[in-house]
Amino acid sequence: MSELNQETIVITPHDLPLHCSGPQNQAWNGHPRVFLPIQSNSSIECPYCGAVYKLEGEAGHH
Template structure:
């Protein structure tokens, strides 16, 4: 009898959906924004980079190309 334990993380459907998105809507509770975000299964895929999203309402990760949009803020707007 083999009692083998798999220590690798299991990807749920929710995690797969989060990781496959290239556009992610975030809220003020996600600020300060950084990529990758903690809920990504591949959270260590590239160095953590903080993204300035507050003024424009959107930010693009220079490493993976994920576009983040701040909910409730017009994208690309100027003051």
């Protein structure tokens, strides 16, 4: 995890496909939008900003 002490962002299957463009930023000053390949009931960290996302539920076909 990144050195920044960030809270985990909890998402549900409704939020898929998961992408990040910097959760602390507006669209114009964030990092490039990156799609994150999260698995069911797991977590993933954005390689650009270190935001941690946790999927609660089944990823299904995403």
